[in-house]
Amino acid sequence: MDLARTFELVGFGPDGWGAILLAGTATTLAAAFCGLLLSFVLGALGASAKVAGGPAARAAAETYTTILRGVPELLVIFLFYFGSSSVLGAIAALFQYQGFIALPGFLAGVLAIGVVEGAVMVEVLRGAFLAVKPGEIEAAKACGMNTFLRFRRIIAPLTLRHALPGIGNVWIGLLKGSSLLSATGVAELMRQTQVAAGSTRLPFDFYVAAGAIYIVITVSSGVVFQLAERHYSRGVARP
Amino acid sequence: MTTAVRLQNIHKRFGALEVLRGITLEAQEGEVLSLLGSSGSGKSTLLRCINMLEIPNDGDVWVAGEAVKFRAGRQGQSRTVDTAQIDRLRSRIGMVFQSFNLWPHLTILENVIEAPIHVLKRPRSECIQEARDLLERVGIGDKAQYYPAHLSGGQQQRAAIARALAMHPNLMLFDEPTSALDPELVGGVLRVIRSLAEEGRTMLVVTHEMAFARDVSSRVIFLHKGEVEADGPPEDVFTNSSSPHFQQFLGREARTE
Ligand SMILES: Nc1ncnc2c1ncn2[C@@H]1O[C@H](COP(=O)(O)OP(=O)(O)O)[C@@H](O)[C@H]1O
Numbered sequence: 001m002d003l004a005r006t007f008e009l010v011g012f013g014p015d016g017w018g019a020i021l022l023a024g025t026a027t028t029l030a031a032a033f034c035g036l037l038l039s040f041v042l043g044a045l046g047a048s049a050k051v052a053g054g055p056a057a058r059a060a061a062e063t064y065t066t067i068l069r070g071v072p073e074l075l076v077i078f079l080f081y082f083g084s085s086s087v088l089g090a091i092a093a094l095f096q097y098q099g100f101i102a103l104p105g106f107l108a109g110v111l112a113i114g115v116v117e118g119a120v121m122v123e124v125l126r127g128a129f130l131a132v133k134p135g136e137i138e139a140a141k142a143c144g145m146n147t148f149l150r151f152r153r154i155i156a157p158l159t160l161r162h163a164l165p166g167i168g169n170v171w172i173g174l175l176k177g178s179s180l181l182s183a184t185g186v187a188e189l190m191r192q193t194q195v196a197a198g199s200t201r202l203p204f205d206f207y208v209a210a211g212a213i214y215i216v217i218t219v220s221s222g223v224v225f226q227l228a229e230r231h232y233s234r235g236v237a238r239p
Numbered sequence: 240m241t242t243a244v245r246l247q248n249i250h251k252r253f254g255a256l257e258v259l260r261g262i263t264l265e266a267q268e269g270e271v272l273s274l275l276g277s278s279g280s281g282k283s284t285l286l287r288c289i290n291m292l293e294i295p296n297d298g299d300v301w302v303a304g305e306a307v308k309f310r311a312g313r314q315g316q317s318r319t320v321d322t323a324q325i326d327r328l329r330s331r332i333g334m335v336f337q338s339f340n341l342w343p344h345l346t347i348l349e350n351v352i353e354a355p356i357h358v359l360k361r362p363r364s365e366c367i368q369e370a371r372d373l374l375e376r377v378g379i380g381d382k383a384q385y386y387p388a389h390l391s392g393g394q395q396q397r398a399a400i401a402r403a404l405a406m407h408p409n410l411m412l413f414d415e416p417t418s419a420l421d422p423e424l425v426g427g428v429l430r431v432i433r434s435l436a437e438e439g440r441t442m443l444v445v446t447h448e449m450a451f452a453r454d455v456s457s458r459v460i461f462l463h464k465g466e467v468e469a470d471g472p473p474e475d476v477f478t479n480s481s482s483p484h485f486q487q488f489l490g491r492e493a494r495t496e
Contacts, residue, residue, distance in 0.1 A: 139340035139399075142290055143354035143406055144330025146322065153357060157344050232344070234386055 006205040009196075017196040017206070024192030025213055031110050031181055031188060032174040038114025039170060043121025050126050061122060068119035074180050076116050080108040081184045109181035116177065117170050124166030129155070131162040161232045168225035172218050189213060242304065243268045243410050243441040244289055249298035251284055251465075258284045259295070260465040266443060266458075268409075271436045273452035273473070274445045276462035277488055282445040285462065286412050289443070290332045291325050294318060302328050303409055330358050333403030337415040339395040341387035347374065347398045348383040351405045359406065366405070373401040377431050393424030397431055404435075411435065413444040449492055453477055461485045 012018035046064060049057035068076070085102030092101055102108065132155060140150045182191035193210040197203035244266045251259040258281045266272050274282045287293040288300065291307065300307040307328065308320040319325050341350050351370035355361050374380045377397035379390070387395055396416055403411060416432065417425040429451055436442060436455050446452060452459055452473060459476040461469035461484075468482045480486070 133340070135336055135338050135340035136342055138292060139334075139336065139342070139402075142292065142329055142332070142334040142336075143402070144326045144328075144358045145354065146326050149357055153353065154342055158342075161344060 010209040020192050024189035027188040028178050031178040034110040035114040035174040039118040039121045042118030043125045046122030047125035065119045073116050077112040080112045105184035105186040113177040128159045128162035132158045164229045241268050245301040247299040249295045251295050269439045271442045271456045272458045273456035274460050280462040281465040290329050331409045333408035333411040335413045335416050339399045351402045355405050377401050392420045393427050396428045411442040415445050
């Protein structure tokens with residue numbers, strides 16, 4: 001492999017694919033970030049159902065996590081993408097429309113990876129909540145804090161501190177899972193790399209470059225999460 | 240004298256285990272009650288029934304002349320009826336736990352000002368000033384900016400007492416406040432509690448410190464298997480209690496001390 005050639009190929013010169021790969025990277029980050037927001041919302045709902053919900057809520061959360069742990073992520077993406085197309089197609093047919101319509105690939109993909117990683121997030125947040133000492137919550141009750149205040153001032157901050165390492169893992173999962181969006185044609189990093197590799201017939205250079213980009217992202221997010229953990233665990237753990 | 244707490248025929252069960260079997264008890268304002276009894280006799284549960292951390296299965300609770308509203312729910316589990324009332328009453332009752340239960344993500348100062356600011360909605364600067372005075376008073380004025388994990392058990396317990404005092408409580412509940420401490424740290428915490436008693440505060444103290452019960456409290460209550468077996472001024476109870484269980488209990492405590 002000719003390193004000089006590789007750098008030129010992935011660079012920003014006249015023959016370089018740098019701008020395209022950069023745009024793909026931005027899309028990857030955007031998809032992973034939207035997925036993180038969705039997985040957090042689903043995780044918080046599922047965890048509170050498991051911890052404090054009635055029998056029906058608990059069963060629903062249990063079903064959600066069990067099913068999504070056992071299904072490949074790519075299948076969920078196809079389900080959202082093509083599944084939405086058959087639903088939307090049926091609705092469109094009512095209005096005499098015959099073409100192919102589906103959720104935009106990006107939206108379907110974000111929904112899919114968010115729902116899949118949301119199942120992981122349920123367990124992350126549930127475990128983190130259970131790590132909060134009951135006495136600390138009791139102390140909040142004893143001084144007259146109402147349910148909402150207790151949650152906002154004591155339970156949520158303590159739970160989040162315990163959850164940070166797990167949230168970091170979910171984020172890495174989302175970054176890698178976002179590559180599956182390429183299967184529905186979303187122009188994220190993986191897809192752009194395939195395109196570049198195909199049209200230059202130099203797959204090795206581009207896949208190595210893409211791998212390097214993924215590693216740079218995951219390693220630097222690891223550093224950010226570690227700093228956050230250190231910052232927020234002041235006081236929680238003995239130094 | 241006005242009644243600070245009144246318990247009438249309190250029953251509390253955990254599953255099949257009946258922990259409190261009809262407790263009737265009254266504390267007047269300014270009284271210091273020591274609750275004694277062997278482990279498992281229901282002392283903590285009784286204390287926790289006063290601020291509804293445990294809800295009795297039966298009986299009546301009055302705090303500061305106000306009847307606490309609760310009722311038996313399904314499956315024998317009781318529940319409160321009026322959470323706003325409970326929260327309001329709790330804000331007037333300071334509680335100090337055996338395991339301190341300071342909030343680990345807040346500094347000592349933040350622990351003390353947390354409830355005054357957010358529950359009582361008092362101005363922050365005023366709360367900070369008062370918290371500094373309270374921390375000074377319990378002897379940890381230099382630890383305001385530390386996190387709980389960086390303090391010794393004795394210092395944490397004093398911080399927890401300051402946290403309770405910051406709410407200007409009408410009544411203080413102490414649940415074995417020195418039982419989790421290394422022996423050399425017990426004295427300092429007891430001195431703080433004693434100084435509160437001397438101020439004329441109303442306090443209920445679950446304790447295994449016989450000297451404290453004898454010297455500081457105005458009344459001693461001895462619980463045995465969920466019932467009050469002795470109730471009176473310490474000099475009466477300690478010298479001529481007729482309860483054989485109390486004599487046995489004293490013998491056991493003397494041996495472990
Ligand atoms: N939340 C609970 N659930 C089940 N059993 C409990 C609970 N709290 C206390 N108990 C039981 O009630 C009994 C009395 O406990 P406690 O009031 O802590 O006694 P003491 O303070 O006198 O040692 C013990 O046998 C204890 O195991």
